[in-house]
Amino acid sequence: MFLALPSWAQAATSLQFLGAARTVGGSACLLETGKSKILIDFGLFMSTEDRLRNNLLPFDPSSIDYVLLTHAHSDHGGRIPLLYKNGFRGKVVGIGATKALTRLIMGASLDYPDREAGALFGSQDVAAMMNNFMSLSYDRKVDLLPDVAVRFRNAGHILGSAMIEIWCKDGDQTIKIVFTGDMGNTSIPLLKVPFDVRDGDYVIVEATYGATQRIRNETPQFGKEIRNTLQTGGSVLIPAFTLDRTQKVLFMLGRLKREGIIPEQTPVYADSGMARRITRIYARYAGHFHPEARKLTDGGQDLFRFPGFHDVSGVEALRAHDQGMPAIYVTSSGMLDHGNAPQHLEKMIEEPQNLLAIVGWQAPGSLGSRLLAGERRVRIPVRREGKGGVGADSVEKDVKMRIMQFDLFSNHADACQMLNWLAGFGKTKQVFVVHGDKENTINMARIIDRNLGFKAVAPELNDRIILSADLQYRNLKAGAIPCAGLGGSENMKGTMDF
Ligand SMILES: [Zn+2]
Structure with a gap:
């Protein structure tokens, strides 16, 4: 359903959570500036109760300029061919390794007709996606549109996985948004560890494990x-x-x-x-x-x-x-x-x-x-x-x-690692917690607020938030040392307030 928004809201920069909101599947976020529309991920809903949502497109795909893909897991990119089936003609942007993995996985999923994806779109839609895939390297800032620039950073989750920094013009000011995508943990030294992003106005973090300490050096x-x-x-x-x-x-x-x-x-x-x-x-x-x-x-x-x-x-x-x-x-x-x-x-x-x-x-x-x-x-x-x-x-x-x-x-950061990473920011306007069940996302928002002093919320499905360059920053709480070590620490209980 399209709601008529007041004209000031139509021109404003906004973020809408179209999936992975108080659930793990269906990662999708719609970023709108006054001039451009960008999707960040467009993945499959996985759980039985959410699956029926896979066919829903609550926007006109032909109006989208770009899809930014954080990594090759199908709960992040598995519905992108559906966009091409319904009129999207823009490019998918991701790391080169993500392109190679996506081509393999998408092709293979079509071999299994019983899979949800097989019924949603055909091989020609997957081909359209791969033909329009624009490979980026890590760490290079790219001007995608006159009012939008992006930079992909290593997320250490799977090969090719990325966090995405996005700068968008909001009138004569700039808003910087950071998406963690899925963030890897640091216990297996195969892939590079997640990049330390140090600044952003709005930050969208994952909470697969919520406010729990999971990873130990086993x-x-x-x-x-x-x-x-x-x-x-x-x-x-x-x-x-x-x-x-x-x-x-x-x-x-x-x-x-x-x-x-x-x-x-x-x-x-x-x-x-x-x-x-x-x-x-x-x-x-x-x-x-x-x-x-x-x-x-x-x-x-x-x-x-x-x-x-x-x-x-x-x-x-x-x-x-x-x-x-x-x-x-x-x-x-x-x-x-x-x-x-x-x-x-x-x-x-x-x-x-x-x-x-x-x-x-x-x-x-x-x-x-x-x-x-x-x-x-x-x-x-x-x-x-x-x-x-x-x-x-x-x-x-x-x-x-x-x-x-x-x-x-496990290839997800635990709460301790995520808090340490976020503490590197020093100040933020607001943090959104996604990609976790209801309890995990709400708890994670609470411990971010309590331990770091940042304003944090767990958005609900379809929530649309107006982003503003004028919103006050919240500074990192003085003396905040959320966790003593990365990837889980025995000292954590003494220093972090759950
Ligand atoms: Zn993933």
Whole structure:
């Protein structure tokens, strides 16, 4: 529904939250100046109750000048082809690695007709998006329109992920808006850490984890648990999302081998065709790597291949179980519901010496979440090859293998890291908290206000906020030291007021 706004509001600079408002999915923000209209992300709503929103376009797509894309996850860019289907003819702007990943992921999602995206738009709309994709480099300020300039900064979330700084003219003044997009955590030294932006009038931050401290340095424990499992003759199953999680797991396994924590000869089977293609893209962008990873690539090391590494798929990977040798299997899906992971689980679940290492978020109701909740008998969806081809089937099994969860692979900043990053600003006019559920976004806004002294709110879906260069700044609270260390700190409770 279009509301008639008073003429002063039509000419004003405004920001409208069209998704990821008090929810995680459907990231989308509409920035309007008196002359230009820009979307920041246009992603898929993921949850069952929000999915019906995917077809809604509460604006005329042909009136949009640009779409700025923070990164390749489909909850941020998955609906962009729908804009082209409905008359958008402008460009999508993102980092080059985001373009490469988006092309791969968008093409693949069309291969699955049951996916939501397949029904929303066709391959010609994806092609239109890719043909109009304008690649940017990090850290270069670009004048996009007469009244709008942008600069992409590394967000350290997945390869190519960016925070976006936007300057827009508001009369004879300038307003600077900063979007964090999804901000990475700093526990795995594969990608560069998030860039320290130091100034902005309005800041839009993510709150996937809300006001919780999540990330601890579990690297030693992760290595120890894998080593112990292998030493007792057990094998390890690591279900991992194909984008970013698989690459970080392989990077860490290579590092544990180099450090002698797990034996060099232990076979590691990477069983996912999609993950393999994504890993190849990661390997092409060493310039985006963390200095520690960069040192290795500069020395000729392949970060994702190491002694004992086997890049095999399907039947061949499953056959490895018959060799009776302790091994590590890295495979999708990350929640064990589809892909090749269930086939491996079927072979491993009844052996108490085996370890299931959960390294990603598990949606409520997924097989992974039920295993984590301690269910003792589960139904596993498996594929069977018969005369008529591959068919779906399921088997019921007792759960005897050990199950552990490791948070260190999470690729979102926790509250501590986000507050430290925001404290670098010194002053802001207003902070908006998005990309988290209702409780997390409201709590995060509250702790930003309380600890930093910045005005912070959790906007609701479709809220439109008028931005003004004349609005008073709020200065950083004197003596604010929100967290003692990045990425979570044991001292946090003493210094941060929840
Ligand atoms: Zn993301």
